[in-house]
Amino acid sequence: MPRLVSHPDEVKIISRRFGMGAANIDRYIELGGYEAVKKCLAQGPEWIVEEMKASGLRGRGGAGFSTGMKWSFVPKQSAKPKYILVNGDESEPGTCKDHLIFLHDPHAVIEGTIIAGLAVGSKMGFIYLRGEYRYLLEITERAVADAYDRGFLGKNIFGSGQEFQIITQTGAGAYEVGEESALMESLEGKRGVPRIKPPFPAVVGLYGGPTVINNAETIATVPAVIQMGAQAYCDVGTSRNGGTRLFCISGHVERPGVYELPMGYNLKKMIYDVAGGIRGGRKLKAVVPGGSSTPVLLPEEIENLGMDFDQVGKAGSMLGSGGVVVIDDQTCIVEFALRTISFYAHESCGWCIPCREGTDWLKKSLTRFHAGFGTRSDIDNIQYLAENMLGRTFCPLGDAAAMPTIAFVKKFRKEFEDHLNGKPCPYAKEGVPQLTVV
Amino acid sequence: MSANTTKPEPASVFSPDLAARFDALVQKYPVSRSALIPMLLYAQDEVGYLSQAVVAEIARRIGITELEVRNVATYYSMLRFKPAGKYNIQVCTNISCMLRGAYEVLDRFREELGIDPHGVTADGLFSLEEVECIGACCWAPAIQVNYEFHDELKPDLVPGILGAYRNQAPKKEKNA
Numbered sequence: 259m260p261r262l263v264s265h266p267d268e269v270k271i272i273s274r275r276f277g278m279g280a281a282n283i284d285r286y287i288e289l290g291g292y293e294a295v296k297k298c299l300a301q302g303p304e305w306i307v308e309e310m311k312a313s314g315l316r317g318r319g320g321a322g323f324s325t326g327m328k329w330s331f332v333p334k335q336s337a338k339p340k341y342i343l344v345n346g347d348e349s350e351p352g353t354c355k356d357h358l359i360f361l362h363d364p365h366a367v368i369e370g371t372i373i374a375g376l377a378v379g380s381k382m383g384f385i386y387l388r389g390e391y392r393y394l395l396e397i398t399e400r401a402v403a404d405a406y407d408r409g410f411l412g413k414n415i416f417g418s419g420q421e422f423q424i425i426t427q428t429g430a431g432a433y434e435v436g437e438e439s440a441l442m443e444s445l446e447g448k449r450g451v452p453r454i455k456p457p458f459p460a461v462v463g464l465y466g467g468p469t470v471i472n473n474a475e476t477i478a479t480v481p482a483v484i485q486m487g488a489q490a491y492c493d494v495g496t497s498r499n500g501g502t503r504l505f506c507i508s509g510h511v512e513r514p515g516v517y518e519l520p521m522g523y524n525l526k527k528m529i530y531d532v533a534g535g536i537r538g539g540r541k542l543k544a545v546v547p548g549g550s551s552t553p554v555l556l557p558e559e560i561e562n563l564g565m566d567f568d569q570v571g572k573a574g575s576m577l578g579s580g581g582v583v584v585i586d587d588q589t590c591i592v593e594f595a596l597r598t599i600s601f602y603a604h605e606s607c608g609w610c611i612p613c614r615e616g617t618d619w620l621k622k623s624l625t626r627f628h629a630g631f632g633t634r635s636d637i638d639n640i641q642y643l644a645e646n647m648l649g650r651t652f653c654p655l656g657d658a659a660a661m662p663t664i665a666f667v668k669k670f671r672k673e674f675e676d677h678l679n680g681k682p683c684p685y686a687k688e689g690v691p692q693l694t695v696v
Numbered sequence: 697m698s699a700n701t702t703k704p705e706p707a708s709v710f711s712p713d714l715a716a717r718f719d720a721l722v723q724k725y726p727v728s729r730s731a732l733i734p735m736l737l738y739a740q741d742e743v744g745y746l747s748q749a750v751v752a753e754i755a756r757r758i759g760i761t762e763l764e765v766r767n768v769a770t771y772y773s774m775l776r777f778k779p780a781g782k783y784n785i786q787v788c789t790n791i792s793c794m795l796r797g798a799y800e801v802l803d804r805f806r807e808e809l810g811i812d813p814h815g816v817t818a819d820g821l822f823s824l825e826e827v828e829c830i831g832a833c834c835w836a837p838a839i840q841v842n843y844e845f846h847d848e849l850k851p852d853l854v855p856g857i858l859g860a861y862r863n864q865a866p867k868k869e870k871n872a
Binding site: 259260261263339348349350351352353354356357382388389390391392393425427428429430431432433444445446447448449450465506507508509510514515516546550581583585586589594597598601604605607 | 724725726727729730731732733734736737758767768771772773774775789790791792794795796828829830831832833834835836840843844845847848
């Protein structure tokens with residue numbers, strides 16, 4: 259069972275029921291569950307969308323788009339059915355927050371999905387979990403069945419005369435399916451390759467119908483926003499970045515874990531105070547602030563960095579999915595870059611050539627480089643290759659591979675040079691095998 | 697191909713429970729093809745891998761060609777066309793796990809089992825895989841044995857984990 263952590267600076271909104279047995283429907287109700295959806299049924303769709311806009315809640319999958327705005331884009335009238343899609347494909351390396359949400363509070367996801375349905379006039383929602391999360395799927399399916407038994411889902415939810423159905427779905431192993439249009443393809447029983455946009459999902463989505471697709475954390479936050487009030491939720495965060503989010507702090511820290519902190523919380527404090535500092539009294543070398551696709555930051559770049567979408571963007575990286583990966587001074591950045599890019603090469607779906615070929619060549623170049631067979635021109639070539647992938651693919655996977663690579667080369671050029679001309683990796687430790695990627 | 701209507705339907709390769717589950721699954725979605733990926737995974741859980749018979753029956757149940765089924769199945773990394781061990785050990789070595797010693801854990805599994813990633817032990821009990829992020833980054837290094845997570849591992853914990861699965865295995869497989 260994943261370890262739960264706690265820190266006095268946490269503001270527990272999404273995680274307020276973690277560890278309290280709220281996967282049980284009676285317990286969830288006892289803890290104030292399914293009150294938000296009743297309020298929404300009374301207030302109506304326009305009110306819900308306005309509340310979401312006012313809350314400042316922005317998409318927790320990584321793009322940070324206003325949830326209220328996204329919902330408002332769905333056409334009121336539609337010949338085809340509208341759908342709500344909950345993205346629980348959580349696959350961005352460094353991210354494990356949805357894992358805890360589905361484990362401890364699956365009804366919050368269900369309640370949020372119903373509310374999204376009411377807001378846009380949809381009668382059907384899908385909760386898609388990555389295939390590896392089978393035990394979480396079983397917990398969620400139990401919760402959905404219980405919600406049906408109570409009449410919270412079905413043809414006449416809460417006796418309101420309105421219909422809302424939820425279908426759960428499993429993936430079968432594919433990072434790319436976390437991309438919204440690829441997820442729709444997968445849900446339609448196809449290979450998870452992205453669709454060209456526009457049209458955007460709000461207009462043409464699942465089965466060709468208007469579709470709202472939100473990250474599981476975003477959806478789980480919705481009932482809390484309704485219950486505490488949009489303004490109160492918004493006030494917890496910083497300007498244009500309402501509320502809290504689940505930060506997954508991993509890597510070389512003393513107390514790794516998922517912590518719920520206000521948006522804009524200082525990154526340095528997050529590492530040294532909340533997560534207990536660098537393991538074994540070592541020094542901080544770098545930090546990946548928002549999942550493996552976000553450009554790495556140096557210690558001097560995080561001094562006054564508040565963790566919200568705008569501040570991290572201004573610092574040249576991204577808040578992403580909230581996966582904070584902390585790297586100590588005994589780590590080889592070339593090896594870290596190689597492991598990062600190997601992942602993207604493995605996960606590229608092959609649909610767009612710049613991504614399919616680019617990730618493969620980056621992996622080959624970095625493998626050779628890390629083994630000590632690189633040349634000086636390889637360093638520039640790696641950067642050049644990555645820069646030419648940017649913005650040239652249907653979906654952001656190409657960018658996700660290119661952006662961190664560029665940052666590694668730019669910020670750690672000296673470390674790349676230290677691997678030149680057959681020199682052994684300066685960080686190689688006796689008895690610890692070096693990373694060789696086949 | 698399957699268009700031959702005079703041919704009787706072949707007996708199901710699935711257990712009665714799974715066959716009933718599949719009957720319901722193809723009705724569950726607005727479009728029956730949406731059942732494809734769950735069916736492939738659940739079929740694999742029961743049969744062990746996607747055999748020709750599995751592919752054929754799923755194609756027939758959904759009403760698409762076997763080629764379409766294979767086209768989709770080959771995309772997803774959890775789906776396989778060859779049997780794995782009874783307990784498939786998946787060691788995550790992605791960044792968060794790597795930083796906390798995942799490769800040492802993987803090497804210990806290699807040593808204890810005497811197989812490399814993609815290998816299966818001679819008794820068919822274990823197989824080993826190096827996998828990408830499994831969403832347990834804050835509890836790294838982590839592995840999955842089939843669908844079971846094991847968090848915060850150290851190489852020294854490896855023999856105990858293997859022992860527990862050996863004891864859990866039915867007798868005849870142990871002696872096979």
